[in-house]
Amino acid sequence: MESASLPVSRPRSDSPPLGSLLGFNVVSATLLAILAYYFGHKIGAVIGHHTVWNTSSDQDDDAVLIGMGFAILGWIAGLGFFNYPIGRIFGRPVALHEGNEGGAWRYLRLCTDHKVVALQYLVATLFFFFIAGLNAMFIRAELTSVHGTLFPAGNYLTLVGLHGTMMLMMMSAGVIGPLGNYLVPILIGTRRMAFPRIESLTMWLTVLAGFVLLSATLLGGFPTGWTGYAPLADEARSGIDAYLVSFGLIGISLVLVGLNIIVTVMTQRAPGMTWNRLPIVVWGFVTTSILAVLSAPVLAAALVMTISDRTIDSTLFVSSSGGSPLLWDELFWFFGHPEVYILALPGFGIVLEILPVFARKPLWGYKLAISGLFGVALMSFMVWQHHLFMSGINANLRPFYMFSTELISIPTGFIFLNGMGTMWRAKIRFTVPMLFCMAFFFNFLFGGLSGVFLSDVPADTLLHGSFFVMAHFHYTIMGGLVFALLGGIYYWLPKMTGLKLNEALAKAHFWTMFIFFNLTFFPLFVAGMLGMPRRVSSYNAALHNLNVFVSAMAFFLGLSMLLFLWNLVYSLVFKREPAEQNPWDSKGLEWQLPSPVPAYNFERIPTITSDPYGYGEPGAVPVADFGGVPAGASA
Amino acid sequence: MRGRLLGVIASFGLLVGVVVVYFIFILEEAPPGVAASVHGTTAQLTLQTDASYGHAPYPDWVTYEARDPSGHWQHSTILKIPAGTRYVHVTVYEYDTATGLRNPFFAYVRGTVGGVIQLNGRPMNYVDAASPAHTFTAPDLGLNVPLPGIDSSAKNQCAAAPCRTSEAHNTISFTFKTPKPGNYRFQCIVPCALGFLYGFGGPMQTIGYMDGMIEVA
Ligand code: HEM
Ligand SMILES: [Cu+2]
Numbered sequence: 001m002e003s004a005s006l007p008v009s010r011p012r013s014d015s016p017p018l019g020s021l022l023g024f025n026v027v028s029a030t031l032l033a034i035l036a037y038y039f040g041h042k043i044g045a046v047i048g049h050h051t052v053w054n055t056s057s058d059q060d061d062d063a064v065l066i067g068m069g070f071a072i073l074g075w076i077a078g079l080g081f082f083n084y085p086i087g088r089i090f091g092r093p094v095a096l097h098e099g100n101e102g103g104a105w106r107y108l109r110l111c112t113d114h115k116v117v118a119l120q121y122l123v124a125t126l127f128f129f130f131i132a133g134l135n136a137m138f139i140r141a142e143l144t145s146v147h148g149t150l151f152p153a154g155n156y157l158t159l160v161g162l163h164g165t166m167m168l169m170m171m172s173a174g175v176i177g178p179l180g181n182y183l184v185p186i187l188i189g190t191r192r193m194a195f196p197r198i199e200s201l202t203m204w205l206t207v208l209a210g211f212v213l214l215s216a217t218l219l220g221g222f223p224t225g226w227t228g229y230a231p232l233a234d235e236a237r238s239g240i241d242a243y244l245v246s247f248g249l250i251g252i253s254l255v256l257v258g259l260n261i262i263v264t265v266m267t268q269r270a271p272g273m274t275w276n277r278l279p280i281v282v283w284g285f286v287t288t289s290i291l292a293v294l295s296a297p298v299l300a301a302a303l304v305m306t307i308s309d310r311t312i313d314s315t316l317f318v319s320s321s322g323g324s325p326l327l328w329d330e331l332f333w334f335f336g337h338p339e340v341y342i343l344a345l346p347g348f349g350i351v352l353e354i355l356p357v358f359a360r361k362p363l364w365g366y367k368l369a370i371s372g373l374f375g376v377a378l379m380s381f382m383v384w385q386h387h388l389f390m391s392g393i394n395a396n397l398r399p400f401y402m403f404s405t406e407l408i409s410i411p412t413g414f415i416f417l418n419g420m421g422t423m424w425r426a427k428i429r430f431t432v433p434m435l436f437c438m439a440f441f442f443n444f445l446f447g448g449l450s451g452v453f454l455s456d457v458p459a460d461t462l463l464h465g466s467f468f469v470m471a472h473f474h475y476t477i478m479g480g481l482v483f484a485l486l487g488g489i490y491y492w493l494p495k496m497t498g499l500k501l502n503e504a505l506a507k508a509h510f511w512t513m514f515i516f517f518n519l520t521f522f523p524l525f526v527a528g529m530l531g532m533p534r535r536v537s538s539y540n541a542a543l544h545n546l547n548v549f550v551s552a553m554a555f556f557l558g559l560s561m562l563l564f565l566w567n568l569v570y571s572l573v574f575k576r577e578p579a580e581q582n583p584w585d586s587k588g589l590e591w592q593l594p595s596p597v598p599a600y601n602f603e604r605i606p607t608i609t610s611d612p613y614g615y616g617e618p619g620a621v622p623v624a625d626f627g628g629v630p631a632g633a634s635a
Numbered sequence: 636m637r638g639r640l641l642g643v644i645a646s647f648g649l650l651v652g653v654v655v656v657y658f659i660f661i662l663e664e665a666p667p668g669v670a671a672s673v674h675g676t677t678a679q680l681t682l683q684t685d686a687s688y689g690h691a692p693y694p695d696w697v698t699y700e701a702r703d704p705s706g707h708w709q710h711s712t713i714l715k716i717p718a719g720t721r722y723v724h725v726t727v728y729e730y731d732t733a734t735g736l737r738n739p740f741f742a743y744v745r746g747t748v749g750g751v752i753q754l755n756g757r758p759m760n761y762v763d764a765a766s767p768a769h770t771f772t773a774p775d776l777g778l779n780v781p782l783p784g785i786d787s788s789a790k791n792q793c794a795a796a797p798c799r800t801s802e803a804h805n806t807i808s809f810t811f812k813t814p815k816p817g818n819y820r821f822q823c824i825v826p827c828a829l830g831f832l833y834g835f836g837g838p839m840q841t842i843g844y845m846d847g848m849i850e851v852a
Contacts (some may be wrong), residue, residue: 057828058694134654135658152664155661158662159662217662218661235833237841290844385707444800538818574643
């Protein structure tokens with residue numbers, strides 16, 4: 001059955017016609033951005049001659065920042081984001097879709113198919129994720145000697161800053177970007193996101209942000225790590241401008257992603273998709289979006305304040321002129337703490353979505369899980385001062401923030417209860433996604449428990465700024481979110497690409513990653529308790545053997561990630577074995593569609609009849625009624 | 636299939652190679668190490684501190700320079716000392732004007748042989764806290780040497796590095812025991828970074844300017 005009325009035309013050819021090189025795509029966007037940068041830099045250099053800071057310190061921040069502003073506009077224009085609005089001004093008709101034709105070429109352009117955007121997101125964030133991982137390898141290489149000898153001391157800081165900032169930027173975009181954009185429309189039974197053009201914009205802003213951050217290496221690096229503290233950020237060299245602009249881009253992108261997902265879920269749900277049939281992973285994305293929309297603007301404001309300190313001498317963070325460096329800390333962590341839950345909540349959603357499939361039991365405590373997600377989201381705005389226990393805050397505030405931080409482990413505990421309840425007495429199928437989800441609980445337990453230690457003010461007095469903190473957040477972010485993300489990728493990638501991943505390689509990847517992750521980071525709790533400080537390239541000689549061991553394990557961890565990469569390349573480029581429609585035997589709506597899902601998702605918008613968790617329940621009905629048309633019949 | 640496999644592996648290898656080389660190249664970038672000249676069991680370091688480096692495209696900041704064994708001035712603060720020596724003798728030609736210390740503690744000489752320095756030939760164990768232009772301070776060695784600035788009304792002030800001894804300067808010399816092999820950070824403690832917040836940005840954070848390493852090997 002050929003469906004002529006569908007709004008999207010099918011991909012025509014697989015190889016991009018050479019002529020398209022000149023059109024609106026990533027190539028012309030790159031060229032335009034670079035040209036615009038030089039143009040803006042020239043303008044900025046002229047303006048910079050008149051500001052005190054730039055002339056007296058021999059800095060060129062005005063030039064760099066105005067250059068970057070121009071580059072952003074050039075990038076967006078080169079990708080063609082202004083074509084539609086300008087066309088509309090001149091009376092061009094409304095178009096529902098843009099850039100969805102042209103086979104593989106779609107992936108290098110503005111495209112409004114949410115499944116294309118999701119794959120773009122996946123490739124882009126994985127790319128930057130591997131660069132940040134490479135930086136981690138350099139960090140560990142430096143720490144194999146007591147007096148870091150590989151890189152000069154100042155460059156070690158840049159390395160740590162690049163690694164941390166890149167990881168956090170890409171991870172905030174790296175789950176909700178690919179999996180959120182892919183799953184939300186399909187799981188709620190619609191054909192697209194509410195704002196498809198904005199969806200594409202968020203993806204391309206993320207790519208730009210990654211490259212802008214890397215440009216810090218050309219501008220003298222930056223000394224602040226991922227936290228950008230004042231007054232260090234005020235006095236640092238121009239490399240910090242790259243940090244400020246790239247983090248700002250991610251902030252904007254996060255707000256837009258969040259709004260898009262919230263609006264989509266609120267307005268585009270298929271008939272019958274009541275709130276209590278909404279899959280838990282969608283709830284994960286919704287709560288994440290709420291956090292993003294409420295917290296990222298505060299980050300953006302703080303970044304703009306630092307930029308104004310560095311260009312027009314506004315001294316907002318300079319205490320000798322009436323400003324306050326503590327103000328940065330407050331603003332940053334008011335964003336920063338919700339940010340760590342922006343990382344965690346989608347992970348919670350993913351594991352709770354996957355567990356029932358392989359436990360062959362309904363999700364235990366669906367409503368408890370939702371209240372857990374909302375509890376964490378809400379409370380994450382009430383704990384941020386636990387990052388500032390040692391920063392000279394009013395001592396009377398400490399007990400409150402200690403208490404609120406310990407309270408947040410209760411809604412987090414709900415998620416654990418859901419997980420354990422679902423697996424309780426289940427006949428578990430130990431597939432690769434399932435293994436990753438179970439490892440998530442194991443690792444996150446260590447991360448969470450060490451967090452309770454750190455929330456305790458007397459303990460934090462000793463552990464603050466040490467490798468204990470470092471081990472703690474790697475256990476939550478890498479052990480938690482990255483494991484959940486990989487579980488999600490192994491689970492959904494066959495649906496997204498229509499191709500199978502190699503099982504043996506995947507198993508090898510899981511076990512090596514799980515073992516070497518723990519061997520890398522567990523000893524670092526000990527290093528921290530013995531007083532090893534963060535962000536310093538030299539340490540006490542007594543810790544040498546421990547660090548050599550950790551570095552060796554970290555290199556194996558790095559190799560394990562290469563297994564994953566090799567699996568992607570081998571399975572998706574060479575083997576190209578078609579995936580079955582529903583290899584996991586899942587009740588989820590997405591698995592009732594063909595692999596890969598056709599461009600328009602649903603032949604006819606389905607009517608949702610049940611939540612997708614009715615495993616082993618005798619009277620369970622299918623999730624959706626496809627209106628007599630077998631799902632994807634024409635594909 | 637074979638060809639495609641090789642193609643992908645080759646281009647992937649190339650990509651990784653480029654990224655690795657890029658990072659190593661950028662992040663290893665450091666001023667050249669300058670070796671001390673050795674006389675018997677003493678290593679001789681000869682340094683100067685200048686108000687302005689003064690050569691584009693590098694920032695025009697205050698800076699140290701170090702003299703290599705062939706007598707050329709190098710823009711570097713990475714100082715290499717042979718582990719076999721017993722003493723390090725340092726001579727600093729100071730061409731900058733005074734900024735003054737924020738913490739008078741650093742006006743006292745610490746960690747040198749005899750607890751003294753020679754300021755223009757006169758032994759001193761402390762200086763006026765308002766007089767230093769810079770300090771030569773290595774916390775891990777317990778070493779602190781204040782470097783008094785020249786008179787701000789002096790006639791023939793030096794404009795750009797390297798300065799010549801015909802220009803206004805103070806000569807400070809001192810000796811310390813060669814520490815055991817390792818890398819030791821040294822840092823100027825005077826907030827001398829003109830134009831930066833609190834005088835602490837730019838050159839104060841940059842190796843090759845006011846921040847450096849003593850490498851004993
Ligand atoms: C191969 C795995 C990894 C290794 C071996 C590793 C290693 C390290 C080390 C040694 C540091 C501390 C350096 C220092 O403070 O002196 C660090 C910092 C950090 N890492 Fe990782 N890391 C890995 C993966 C990740 C992942 C997956 C994330 C997040 C998604 C992450 C986020 C961070 C952050 C935010 C910092 C703090 C940077 C700062 O102090 O500003 N890391 N990492
Ligand atoms: Cu100085």
